[in-house]
Amino acid sequence: MRPLMLQGHSRAITQIKYNREGDLIFSAAKDASPCLWYSHNGERLGTFDGHNGTVWCIDIDWKTQQFLSGGGDMTIRLWDCETGKELNQLDRDSPVRTSLFSYSGNMVVYSTDAAMSKPCEIFLADVRDPDQLGESVTRITVEGPKVTALLWGPLDHTLITGHESGKLTQWDLRTNKIITTVEDHQATINDMQASKDGTMFITASKDHTSKLFDMDTLECLKTYKTERPVNSGCISPNLEHVCLGGGQEAMEVTTTATSQGKFEARFFHLVFEEEFARVKGHFGPINSLGFHPGGTQYASGAEDGYLRVHNFDQSYFDYKYDFYM
Amino acid sequence: MVSLSRWADEIDDDDFIDDQPVAKENLIPGKQDFLRPKEGERIVTEVKTDPESGKRYQIHRTFRLEKKLLSKGVIDRKTRWSKFGASKRDAPGPNSATTVVADEVLMQFLNAKNADESGMDDANNPFAKLQQEGKGFVKCRYCHDNHFSAKCPYKDVAGLSEISSVVNRNAQMGDDDIKKVDSDAKPGVFLPPALRGGNRRGELMSSGNQRKDEATIRVSNLPESMSETDMQELCSPFGKIDRIFLAKDRSTGVCKGFAFVTYQNRETAARALRSLNGYGYDHLILNVEWSKPANN
Numbered sequence: 001m002r003p004l005m006l007q008g009h010s011r012a013i014t015q016i017k018y019n020r021e022g023d024l025i026f027s028a029a030k031d032a033s034p035c036l037w038y039s040h041n042g043e044r045l046g047t048f049d050g051h052n053g054t055v056w057c058i059d060i061d062w063k064t065q066q067f068l069s070g071g072g073d074m075t076i077r078l079w080d081c082e083t084g085k086e087l088n089q090l091d092r093d094s095p096v097r098t099s100l101f102s103y104s105g106n107m108v109v110y111s112t113d114a115a116m117s118k119p120c121e122i123f124l125a126d127v128r129d130p131d132q133l134g135e136s137v138t139r140i141t142v143e144g145p146k147v148t149a150l151l152w153g154p155l156d157h158t159l160i161t162g163h164e165s166g167k168l169t170q171w172d173l174r175t176n177k178i179i180t181t182v183e184d185h186q187a188t189i190n191d192m193q194a195s196k197d198g199t200m201f202i203t204a205s206k207d208h209t210s211k212l213f214d215m216d217t218l219e220c221l222k223t224y225k226t227e228r229p230v231n232s233g234c235i236s237p238n239l240e241h242v243c244l245g246g247g248q249e250a251m252e253v254t255t256t257a258t259s260q261g262k263f264e265a266r267f268f269h270l271v272f273e274e275e276f277a278r279v280k281g282h283f284g285p286i287n288s289l290g291f292h293p294g295g296t297q298y299a300s301g302a303e304d305g306y307l308r309v310h311n312f313d314q315s316y317f318d319y320k321y322d323f324y325m
Numbered sequence: 326m327v328s329l330s331r332w333a334d335e336i337d338d339d340d341f342i343d344d345q346p347v348a349k350e351n352l353i354p355g356k357q358d359f360l361r362p363k364e365g366e367r368i369v370t371e372v373k374t375d376p377e378s379g380k381r382y383q384i385h386r387t388f389r390l391e392k393k394l395l396s397k398g399v400i401d402r403k404t405r406w407s408k409f410g411a412s413k414r415d416a417p418g419p420n421s422a423t424t425v426v427a428d429e430v431l432m433q434f435l436n437a438k439n440a441d442e443s444g445m446d447d448a449n450n451p452f453a454k455l456q457q458e459g460k461g462f463v464k465c466r467y468c469h470d471n472h473f474s475a476k477c478p479y480k481d482v483a484g485l486s487e488i489s490s491v492v493n494r495n496a497q498m499g500d501d502d503i504k505k506v507d508s509d510a511k512p513g514v515f516l517p518p519a520l521r522g523g524n525r526r527g528e529l530m531s532s533g534n535q536r537k538d539e540a541t542i543r544v545s546n547l548p549e550s551m552s553e554t555d556m557q558e559l560c561s562p563f564g565k566i567d568r569i570f571l572a573k574d575r576s577t578g579v580c581k582g583f584a585f586v587t588y589q590n591r592e593t594a595a596r597a598l599r600s601l602n603g604y605g606y607d608h609l610i611l612n613v614e615w616s617k618p619a620n621n
Contacts, residue, residue, distance in 0.1 A: 005427040008411075023399040033411065038403070042424035047410030064398060082402075084409035267432075278433045308427065316432055 003281060004042035006307035008035040013301030014056055015288045019064045022293040024081075026067065027307050028055035034069055036081070039297060042309055046084045050077060057098045061105035066127065068108055070096025076110050078130050087130035093118040098150035103198075108133070109159060111147040120146035122161070124173070140176050149192040151201055154215060162189025166205060170218055184211055184220045190230065191288070196237040204230040210244050212270070224268045224275075232288045238295035239317075240270040245300055247285025265289065265300050269321050276321060281308050365390050540567070540594040541616040545583040547571075548607045552580070560586045563600065564593025585616050 009029035016027045018039065028034040032051040037044050054072035060081065061068075067079040072095045078087045092112050099110035108127050114120040124138040142161070149162035158179065159171040166185030169178055187206035194201040200221065204210045210233040212222035224233075230246040247263045263285055267277040284303030291298050299309045371384045395403075408415055412423075466474040544560075556569050567589055572581040588594040594615075602613040 001432070002429050003427045005425045006423060007425065008423045021396055021399050023395075023402060037424075041419050042426075043419040044408075044412045044415065044423045045406065046408050046412050049410050064402065082406050276435055278435065279430060280433070281427065281430050310430075313432065315434075319434060 001310055001313045003311075004309040006035075006037055006042050006044070006309065007305070008037070008044055008047070008307070009033075009305050011054075011305055012284070012303040013287050013305060013307060014054065015058050016290050016299055016301040016307060017058055017060060018290050018292055018299070019060045020062055020293060021064070022297070024060075024064060025290070025299055025307070025309065026058050026060055027301055028058045028069060028071075029301075029305065030054040032071075032073075034058055034067075036067075036084070037307070037309075039292065039299070039309060048077075048079050048084050048086075050086050050089070051075065054095075056096060057100075057110070059100045059108075061101040062103065063105060066101070066105070066130070068099050068101060068110075070099040070110050074112075076108075076133070078108075078127060078133055088127075088133045090134050092123075094120075098147060100150055100152060102152050102156045104156065107137070107156065109150060109152070111142070111150055111161070114142075114146040119143075122147065122150075122159070122171075138173065138176055140171065149189045149203070151192045151194055151215075154198055160192065160201070160215070160218070162192050162203060164188050166207060168203070168213065168218055180218045182213075182218045182220070184213075185209070187229075191232040193232075193234045195235045196293070200235075202233040202235050202242055204233040204244065204246070206230070210242070210268075212242070222270065222273050224273055226266065228262055229285075231286055232300075234289045234291045234298070235270065236291055236295050237293055240321075242268045242270050243289055243291065243298055244268060245286025245289045245302075247303075249285075263302065265298070272321065272323060274321075276319070277316070279310060282306065538616065538618050540589065540591045541585055541587040542594050542598050542601075542613050543583060543585055543616040544601065544611055544613050546609050546612045547580055547582050547584060548609055549579050549582070550607070551582075551584070556584055556586070559601070559606065560597060563588070563597035565589045 006025075006027070009027065009031050011030035013027060013029045016025060018025055023039055024045070025037045025039045026034060027037065032053060032055065033047040033049050034051075034055050035044055036046050036048070048067065048069065051069065051071050052073040052075075055069050056072060057070045059068045060066070064081050066087070067081045068076070069079065070076040074092050074095055075089050076092065076096045076099060077089045079085065080087055094112045094115040096110050097113050099108065101108055106126060106128050107124060109122060109124050111122045112118070112120060120142040122138075122140040122142060123136045125133050125136050127133055142163075145163040145165040145167070147161045148164050151160040152158075153160055153170065157173060159173055161169045161171065162185075163169065165183075166187050166189060167181055167183045168185070168189065170180040171177070172179050185203065185205040185207050189203050189205050191204040192201050194215065198215060200212055200215055202210060202212050206229040208226050208228060208230065210224040210226070210230045211220050212224075212235075213220055224230075224242060224244060226244060226246065228246050228248055230244050232246070233242055233244045235242050244266045263282045264278040264280045265286060266275055267279075268275050282300065282302040282304055284305075286300045286302045288301045289298065290300075297309060297311050299307060301307045367388045367390055369386045369388065371386070372381060373384060374381050412420065464470075465472050465477045467477040470477070544556075547556075551571060553569060553571050556571055557566070560566055560569065565588065567587040568585075569587075570585040572583050573579065574581060586594075586597070588597065598613045598615070601611055604611045604613075
């Protein structure tokens with residue numbers, strides 16, 4: 001396959017996301033302007049200009065009308081997808097680490113870092129009217145390690161947070177109380193992505209593993225082991241595959257050869273937990289991965305500042321995993 | 326594709342070029358040849374003038390038309406949305422400054438499991454089968470036995486010309502004698518030449534090299550920037566050199582600070598040792614001693 005290489009960012013990519021139909025890719029980096037791309041030809045549609053620092057987290061609503069971004073400049077911003085205009089912006093006391101639209105697109109949730117003697121907090125707001133972004137419906141102060149990854153549970157009733165210590169917590173949004181906490185991971189959860197039907201999700205952790213959890217019970221279903229920190233993982237929407245990306249710590253990259261860096265995207269079988277394919281290309285660790293909702297394409301954003309969009313060859317679809325009953 | 330001049334076929338037919346913005350009189354005559362679009366293709370023609378040479382040339386681009394069913398939202402976003410932000414001034418279509426088609430990469434499938442399984446076991450190996458059945462279709466050149474010549478246990482015993490006599494002799498000798506001749510050579514096991522004739526692993530093949538050992542000096546405390554040519558210059562005034570080994574880091578190529586120099590005889594080596602030991606070279610004082618044979 002010949003990947004499209006998108007060079008819209010001047011610094012390391014932090015997060016990439018497809019919209020629901022998969023025709024657009026949104027990307028954020030440690031520079032201040034998230035980008036919007038057409039996924040089929042890599043054409044850049046625009047940039048969302050306004051942030052004053054690293055953009056850590058982005059999300060798109062169900063209808064691809066609004067775009068949410070939060071960053072190191074301690075703001076959370078709501079944008080219009082079509083025009084790139086800022087609809088609202090809100091200052092917080094510490095950097096915004098994670099942000100998500102709910103499935104309906106009516107609510108947003110975002111979390112802030114525990115920094116500058118401010119605690120880590122989770123905010124919920126109703127954004128049917130963008131002006132209401134500041135009127136938080138719920139505000140939860142998180143005790144202990146800060147939130148590094150976030151997901152909505154089924155029907156937006158619950159919230160699942162991944163923490164710096166590796167623990168996963170499920171929150172009841174009606175009472176704002178913790179339902180379950182599991183500690184399957186030993187180090188920071190870098191990323192969490194739900195499967196297409198939302199029944200399970202995959203975590204990516206610094207403890208060199210990625211795990212598959214049941215969305216409802218937080219039961220660990222599968223473990224995918226690698227020999228390096230995993231930065232991002234995603235589940236194929238139509239095949240029993242997961243894709244993991246990672247590599248060594250960003251600070252160690254300059255001191256090792258590219259060939260040793262292990263910057264490939266790695267494909268594992270969802271059920272058998274066994275790696276079956278790799279795709280090379282980046283010369284920095286992959287920070288974020290996304291599967292096209294149709295399963296025909298995947299995109300990766302890395303520490304090298306590039307986004308690579310891969311359309312799968314027929315050989316990928318022809319590949320049959322051998323197993324014996 | 327820049328069209329080539331085709332003198333033979335001057336076809337002038339508008340049907341070949343569809344809805345092109347180029348007026349017909351601007352087209353270069355005779356350059357529309359063979360451009361008959363296939364089913365589901367469209368050819369777009371463009372005429373350009375090179376500003377330097379003033380040459381006009383015509384570019385035909387062939388597009389394959391694909392039909393896709395898309396949701397209304399996707400069509401809306403593809404057709405109606407205009408570019409904004411840093412891309413506001415970009416022309417329609419991908420901008421080569423931000424979008425590049427990267428080099429071909431292949432998905433590497435890891436099927437180590439399959440590779441193991443494909444190795445033939447004895448039951449499937451036709452040669453092994455034949456051997457088991459005792460059919461003499463493989464015949465050794467040396468001893469005429471039922472195996473390949475390369476696997477013959479006697480092949481190193483004597484020169485090729487003496488084959489038959491050796492075989493005969495061995496046939497007369499007892500088993501113990503054969504073992505003595507080639508103690509390590511088990512039938513069918515390859516022995517590197519260095520290990521033949523009772524040499525142990527790590528030992529040098531011939532005693533000739535051991536003789537050279539005594540004309541070898543070890544020079545240490547060399548600067549990091551030392552190269553083989555520098556070493557040559559440093560050591561050659563004392564006599565003829567057989568071999569210089571400069572220890573270097575395998576990955577960086579930087580000198581590790583020591584070298585072995587083998588002279589042709591021990592006297593010149595001794596002379597070099599006397600002169601170079603304590604010699605100041607590139608702000609370092611060299612240390613030279615006789616090289617010690619590697620202890621096994």
